[in-house]
Amino acid sequence: MTDLKERVTPAVREEPAARARTRMSSIAKHVGLILLALIMLYPVLWMVVSSLRPNNEIFRSPGLALSGLRIANYSEGWNALASPFGHYLINSAIVVAGCVIGNLVSCSLAAYAFARLEFGGKKVFFAIMLGTIMLPIHVIIVPQYILFSQLGWINTFLPLVVPKFLATDAFFVFLMVQFIRGLPRELDEAARIDGAGHPRIFLQVVLPLMVPALATTAIFTFIWTWNDFFSQLIYLTDPDKYTVPVALRSYVDATVSTSWGSMFAMSVVSLLPVFLAFLLGQRFLIKGIATTGIK
Amino acid sequence: MSSLGELQRLGTSSGGPPRKRDNRAAFFFLSPWFAGLILITAGPVAASFVLGFTDYNLIQPPEFNGLENLQRMLHDERLHHALGVTFTYVFVSVPLQLAFALGLALLLDRGMRGLAFYRSVFYLPSLLGTSVAIAVLWRQIFGADGLVNQVLGWFGVHGQSWISDPDTALSTLIVLNVWTFGAPMVIFLAGLRQIPTMYYEAAAVDGASKGRQFRSITLPLLSPIIFFNLVLQIIHAFQSFTQAFVVSGGTGGPSDSTMFYTLYLYQRGFHSFDMGYASALAWLLLVIIAIFTAINFWASKRWVFYDD
Numbered sequence: 001m002t003d004l005k006e007r008v009t010p011a012v013r014e015e016p017a018a019r020a021r022t023r024m025s026s027i028a029k030h031v032g033l034i035l036l037a038l039i040m041l042y043p044v045l046w047m048v049v050s051s052l053r054p055n056n057e058i059f060r061s062p063g064l065a066l067s068g069l070r071i072a073n074y075s076e077g078w079n080a081l082a083s084p085f086g087h088y089l090i091n092s093a094i095v096v097a098g099c100v101i102g103n104l105v106s107c108s109l110a111a112y113a114f115a116r117l118e119f120g121g122k123k124v125f126f127a128i129m130l131g132t133i134m135l136p137i138h139v140i141i142v143p144q145y146i147l148f149s150q151l152g153w154i155n156t157f158l159p160l161v162v163p164k165f166l167a168t169d170a171f172f173v174f175l176m177v178q179f180i181r182g183l184p185r186e187l188d189e190a191a192r193i194d195g196a197g198h199p200r201i202f203l204q205v206v207l208p209l210m211v212p213a214l215a216t217t218a219i220f221t222f223i224w225t226w227n228d229f230f231s232q233l234i235y236l237t238d239p240d241k242y243t244v245p246v247a248l249r250s251y252v253d254a255t256v257s258t259s260w261g262s263m264f265a266m267s268v269v270s271l272l273p274v275f276l277a278f279l280l281g282q283r284f285l286i287k288g289i290a291t292t293g294i295k
Numbered sequence: 296m297s298s299l300g301e302l303q304r305l306g307t308s309s310g311g312p313p314r315k316r317d318n319r320a321a322f323f324f325l326s327p328w329f330a331g332l333i334l335i336t337a338g339p340v341a342a343s344f345v346l347g348f349t350d351y352n353l354i355q356p357p358e359f360n361g362l363e364n365l366q367r368m369l370h371d372e373r374l375h376h377a378l379g380v381t382f383t384y385v386f387v388s389v390p391l392q393l394a395f396a397l398g399l400a401l402l403l404d405r406g407m408r409g410l411a412f413y414r415s416v417f418y419l420p421s422l423l424g425t426s427v428a429i430a431v432l433w434r435q436i437f438g439a440d441g442l443v444n445q446v447l448g449w450f451g452v453h454g455q456s457w458i459s460d461p462d463t464a465l466s467t468l469i470v471l472n473v474w475t476f477g478a479p480m481v482i483f484l485a486g487l488r489q490i491p492t493m494y495y496e497a498a499a500v501d502g503a504s505k506g507r508q509f510r511s512i513t514l515p516l517l518s519p520i521i522f523f524n525l526v527l528q529i530i531h532a533f534q535s536f537t538q539a540f541v542v543s544g545g546t547g548g549p550s551d552s553t554m555f556y557t558l559y560l561y562q563r564g565f566h567s568f569d570m571g572y573a574s575a576l577a578w579l580l581l582v583i584i585a586i587f588t589a590i591n592f593w594a595s596k597r598w599v600f601y602d603d
Binding site: 136 | 317321327328330336340342418445478533537573574577581
């Protein structure tokens with residue numbers, strides 16, 4: 001195997017004709033990939049364009065060319081429900097902010113314990129924690145609903161936010177455990193010799209170093225909570241408490257294909273924060289799923 | 296690297312030298328997690344097991360009814376239908392989705408120009424796919440005068456509404472799931488990057504063709520990642536809800552053709568407030584997912600290759 005260490009150029013020496021051929025196939029590949037990318041994103045682009053079209057045109061124009069800008073779709077959609085759409089955006093923002101803070105605090109605490117502390121039953125608890133990553137929410141939703149309804153929390157944001165403060169998104173605990181394991185232990189040891197206890201090591205040594213993992217957690221929590229429909233549908237039945245997905249869905253059911261333009265307009269509005277989070281945080285997102293592997 | 300690998304390794308790791316225990320600090324750091332385990336995850340799992348043997352409508356206290364819920368499941372034809380719909384959805388859409396993910400990951404070679412761009416573009420639908428907005432869009436696209444039929448019209452094909460035809464409604468949701476192949480693709484890309492280029496260089500010197508290299512190097516070394524994606528996407532697909540709910544207007548129609556298991560559970564639990572039966576249904580879902588995951592793990596011994 002040692003003689004392979006020296007660099008071996010693939011496929012001996014390429015003749016000009018062969019090089020031209022690989023060049024052609026590379027161009028063909030790019031053309032194919034761009035075509036596929038276009039097909040994949042086309043429906044979304046078309047929705048954005050259609051949100052600016054009058055209704056009758058939406059059903060006649062599969063293309064992307066606009067004959068005019070019908071901004072009225074946006075004002076119509078914005079005011080179509082009991083409250084202006086901004087109200088639902090604010091509700092969603094409150095839920096998302098609570099979930100992000102909850103996950104950052106509780107998951108990092110748990111992750112520090114699993115990654116850096118020795119304690120009785122660690123292996124068992126760690127296995128349980130990993131197991132809960134794969135636990136379907138449907139299995140726990142009924143007792144959870146009963147619990148929260150007895151606490152009088154239905155139609156509040158508490159059932160959506162409080163669990164996040166209890167490190168129930170085990171996926172992020174695991175992500176942070178992986179990250180902390182990669183940090184050099186010497187830093188902890190040095191702090192310990194200087195007399196720091198675990199709370200201080202956590203706050204002043206580990207936490208500042210795990211900013212990338214915290215960023216990944218924040219962005220994923222943001223996008224997942226923003227898109228989450230199932231639990232918001234179950235816990236929020238008072239229109240005043242609706243979040244964006246629940247409001248959008250009630251709009252769809254109320255209008256059934258009469259005003260697609262304004263429905264698309266509000267759909268675009270609802271996707272905008274996700275898209276922005278993706279643009280700003282894609283580095284962390286891609287790293288996050290590559291190392292832990294859940295979408 | 297992955298949570299699955301971690302679980303598989305847990306039983307075998309020998310552990311390092313014994314270290315000082317810090318039980319008190321651990322309890323402090325883990326107390327939120329413990330509370331969550333008892334109140335939000337493990338507790339409710341146990342509670343729903345018990346509720347599965349009761350009749351409970353949230354107003355009157357739960358009443359034990361023995362195996363009545365189980366018997367009801369055996370004769371509940373809508374449930375059987377929902378199982379059929381869900382199995383079709385899972386076992387058609389997941390292989391297709393993973394095939395796309397793997398194919399694209401292989402096309403996006405190491406060091407290829409524009410790799411980051413393509414990766415982002417193909418990944419984006421994974422983030423949008425579970426939203427209500429995209430489900431709304433799907434409802435239009437596959438409707439009678441929707442985008443798909445408009446495009447088909449150019450070729451002289453006259454399509455009907457894909458959404459309101461019981462024979463095609465489920466396939467529109469399968470297309471939607473395949474559309475989100477970006478997330479497993481990114482995982483495949485990360486896995487491919489782990490394979491040392493040295494192997495391919497050595498194989499090329501020995502005169503192995505590209506196809507041979509793929510079969511003898513890429514596939515075996517990537518098999519743990521394929522396995523990981525397979526397990527996760529199956530678990531994930533069993534739990535699909537939003538798309539079916541929005542596309543069918545919450546009914547699972549037309550004629551129950553998009554009645555996903557989770558949608559049926561939702562209707563029983565949160566429309567009829569039949570909480571006992573819904574709990575039994577939830578546990579059946581857990582058992583089904585556990586069985587398929589176990590089968591996956593068992594079968595993996597035959598085709599997944601571990602380097603170490």
